[in-house]
Amino acid sequence: MGNILTAEQKELVEMVRNFAIKEVKPHVKELDESGEFPMELLKPAFEMGLHCLEIPEEYGGAGLDYQTTAAVFEELAKVDAGYAISLVTTFVALRSVIMAGNEAQKKLFADMIIPGAFASFCLTEPNSGSDASSMRASAVKDGDEYIINATKCFVTNGGVADVFVVFASTDKSKGVKGISAFIVERSRPGIVVGKHENKMGLRLSNTTDVAFVDVRVPADHLLGKEGTGFTTAMNTLNVSRAFVGTLAVGICQAAIDEAVKYAIERIQFKKPIGQFQAVQMILADMEIQTEAARQLVHHAMILMDDNKPVVKEGSITKAFCGDTVVKVTTDAVQIFGGYGVSKEYPVEKLMRDSKVFQIFEGTNQIQRIVIAKEMLK
Amino acid sequence: MDILVCVKQVPDTAEIKIDPVTNTLIRAGVPSIVNPFDKNALEAAVQLKEAHGGSVTVISMGPDQAKAALKECLSVGADKAVLISDRLFGGSDTLATSYILATAIKKLGKFDLVLCGKQAIDGDTGQVGPEIAEHLGIAQLTFIAKIEVSGEKITVQREHDEGYEVIEAKLPVVCTVIKSINEPRYANIKSKMAANKAVIEVITAADLPEIDLTKIGLKGSPTKVKKTFTPPRKESGIRIQEGTGRESALKFIEKLVVAKLLNRGC
Numbered sequence A: 001m002g003n004i005l006t007a008e009q010k011e012l013v014e015m016v017r018n019f020a021i022k023e024v025k026p027h028v029k030e031l032d033e034s035g036e037f038p039m040e041l042l043k044p045a046f047e048m049g050l051h052c053l054e055i056p057e058e059y060g061g062a063g064l065d066y067q068t069t070a071a072v073f074e075e076l077a078k079v080d081a082g083y084a085i086s087l088v089t090t091f092v093a094l095r096s097v098i099m100a101g102n103e104a105q106k107k108l109f110a111d112m113i114i115p116g117a118f119a120s121f122c123l124t125e126p127n128s129g130s131d132a133s134s135m136r137a138s139a140v141k142d143g144d145e146y147i148i149n150a151t152k153c154f155v156t157n158g159g160v161a162d163v164f165v166v167f168a169s170t171d172k173s174k175g176v177k178g179i180s181a182f183i184v185e186r187s188r189p190g191i192v193v194g195k196h197e198n199k200m201g202l203r204l205s206n207t208t209d210v211a212f213v214d215v216r217v218p219a220d221h222l223l224g225k226e227g228t229g230f231t232t233a234m235n236t237l238n239v240s241r242a243f244v245g246t247l248a249v250g251i252c253q254a255a256i257d258e259a260v261k262y263a264i265e266r267i268q269f270k271k272p273i274g275q276f277q278a279v280q281m282i283l284a285d286m287e288i289q290t291e292a293a294r295q296l297v298h299h300a301m302i303l304m305d306d307n308k309p310v311v312k313e314g315s316i317t318k319a320f321c322g323d324t325v326v327k328v329t330t331d332a333v334q335i336f337g338g339y340g341v342s343k344e345y346p347v348e349k350l351m352r353d354s355k356v357f358q359i360f361e362g363t364n365q366i367q368r369i370v371i372a373k374e375m376l377k
Numbered sequence B: 001m002d003i004l005v006c007v008k009q010v011p012d013t014a015e016i017k018i019d020p021v022t023n024t025l026i027r028a029g030v031p032s033i034v035n036p037f038d039k040n041a042l043e044a045a046v047q048l049k050e051a052h053g054g055s056v057t058v059i060s061m062g063p064d065q066a067k068a069a070l071k072e073c074l075s076v077g078a079d080k081a082v083l084i085s086d087r088l089f090g091g092s093d094t095l096a097t098s099y100i101l102a103t104a105i106k107k108l109g110k111f112d113l114v115l116c117g118k119q120a121i122d123g124d125t126g127q128v129g130p131e132i133a134e135h136l137g138i139a140q141l142t143f144i145a146k147i148e149v150s151g152e153k154i155t156v157q158r159e160h161d162e163g164y165e166v167i168e169a170k171l172p173v174v175c176t177v178i179k180s181i182n183e184p185r186y187a188n189i190k191s192k193m194a195a196n197k198a199v200i201e202v203i204t205a206a207d208l209p210e211i212d213l214t215k216i217g218l219k220g221s222p223t224k225v226k227k228t229f230t231p232p233r234k235e236s237g238i239r240i241q242e243g244t245g246r247e248s249a250l251k252f253i254e255k256l257v258v259a260k261l262l263n264r265g266c
């Protein structure tokens, strides 16, 4: 993304790169193996303010534009996408509040996050994944409170978040139009964190079930009006999809960097393997696809900074980046030959990290449905 | 307490390449950084400010591009940054540099503490800090690994090969600090963006009317560099420190035996 950034943006990106390489990278291999949440490594990220990049300045955040934020997160993802997603997910929750919340709610949320905390976005349920509108979660009004009952799964940051944005139905008879969104602080009684998923990739990120059992929240924790929750969720995901693309591009770049290095070092038939055209073609395709993915991300960010809708562009970006990262990391493993599948070498991890990018934030099948719907409408 | 920190912009030696033909450093295109020890000095200053209140001012003598170094300092906790810059200052050796810096410090106000790095990674003399103290007529504490302040009193750990000394002094003083004093913080994204926008004040020779022009620049620099070389490394000895004196003695004998300086039989 070098050429499309201003000098000031480049400086921020470089600062984050230096930090990630010096402070995070040395621990990634061990944490990938243990699947442990790197809380200690995330504390310096809080000190740098990486958790409040997108929080508007009037609420005490850095108020960065989407383009710069994306460039910063590509750098973090180059070092570890799971580390990056812990921070990115906080913004997913934040965006729901920024889009649908009132002043008091934005302030409430920002005040919890700014000192250094995580947030979660709780949409998916065991029986409601792609078909998010079929959720069973309920929120019943009781005086000036709501009582929430929900079992959410695959909640990124579930075990570490101080605050959740929870989607639940306030009127089952209305279907999608009955879904509402709530801010729920971790401190409220009745929140039970379930098991942490032992995942194939993104192992530095925390993914858990979270059950809400008769959790009472004040009525002013409802985001927007009753029944607007599903729209809030979809609007949030529209913006978040391009960000997921950013992380995928970061992983692609890491795979390319490793593959190029190896192609220069590895000698077979008395030549560095990078001298064989068959290997060069693979490398060139990795570069073409990654650069195309990066430009899609950048274009979506420009549109978003301009407050333009990105329903189709977000889905195009997410689907393309998700497919690309799986392809590019698989190719990197190919270039490493047998060493590619060895845990002693860095690329098998990238391949493991890549797969989920075709799945979360809406599977790539669902993205294609969204794209086609936009085309045919 | 009001603290002043002297920082020098230096080439990033990690990036310096040697010209294979002339055997000299290729400086062109090498990125500039804040002298690493000066980052430690700044971090120490910011920590003292956080503990005791007050302000941190950073100054640097150098060309206009040294503003980048000063902005970096602003992003990690300095309150004010001033560039000392004038063609008349060019060619200054350490004596002239420290004279100019000291004159600028006097002009900027009264400071309880002046902090420097132990040395600059390019010039490497380690002279500027102590010389500033002499020009200001105040005490100097060098190679400092720990600073505590209470009221008018400063207590420091001064490192040397054999261990450290604990020294007390009355403020104001000049301290030069070593790497182990702290781990400099990363800039915060917000402070970084604010620092980028900051306007850096510049002090020129004209702003220092009392400066003696015969003591600055090439003419004011008595140093003549005859030859530069790397001195041979001092061989470090062995330290034996076991649980008890007896164990230490046995270990010592053992080493003498292994070195064939002693026969086990005798």
Ligand SMILES: Cc1cc2nc3c(=O)[nH]c(=O)nc-3n(C[C@H](O)[C@H](O)[C@H](O)COP(=O)(O)OP(=O)(O)OC[C@H]3O[C@@H](n4cnc5c(N)ncnc54)[C@H](O)[C@@H]3O)c2cc1C
Residues within 6 Å of the ligand: A089, A120, A121, A122, A123, A124, A126, A128, A129, A130, A131, A153, A154, A155, A156, A157, A199, A202, A207, A356, A359, A360, A361, A362, A363, A364, A365, A366, A369
């Ligand atoms: C690591 C990780 C982190 C996650 N983080 C979060 C989070 O923070 N918050 C959150 O709410 N959720 C999160 N999720 C959940 C994620 O968004 C869902 O897994 C995803 O939306 C898919 O839902 P599902 O797993 O139930 O799959 P299903 O919906 O059961 O899909 C199974 C398969 O069927 C296909 N399919 C389903 N419907 C259709 C259709 N109509 N047409 C064609 N194909 C279809 C899908 O594409 C997929 O291939 C996370 C998931 C993972 C793995």
Ligand SMILES: Cc1cc2nc3c(=O)[nH]c(=O)nc-3n(C[C@H](O)[C@H](O)[C@H](O)COP(=O)(O)OP(=O)(O)OC[C@H]3O[C@@H](n4cnc5c(N)ncnc54)[C@H](O)[C@@H]3O)c2cc1C
Residues within 6 Å of the ligand: B006, B007, B008, B009, B035, B037, B038, B041, B059, B060, B061, B062, B090, B091, B092, B093, B094, B095, B097, B098, B101, B115, B116, B117, B118, B119, B120, B121, B122, B123, B124, B125, B126, B127, B128, B129, B221, B223, B224, B225
């Ligand atoms: C004859 C001669 C001519 C020279 N001509 C030039 C020249 O034209 N241009 C040039 O750039 N250099 C020139 N130099 C080098 C210059 O004198 C030294 O770089 C400078 O005096 C600092 O010395 P040092 O690098 O050894 O710093 P040290 O004494 O090792 O530095 C110790 C500490 O002093 C402080 N400090 C040092 N320098 C500065 C500074 N400039 N601003 C703020 N704080 C500082 C820092 O806190 C630093 O950690 C010349 C040197 C000589 C001998």
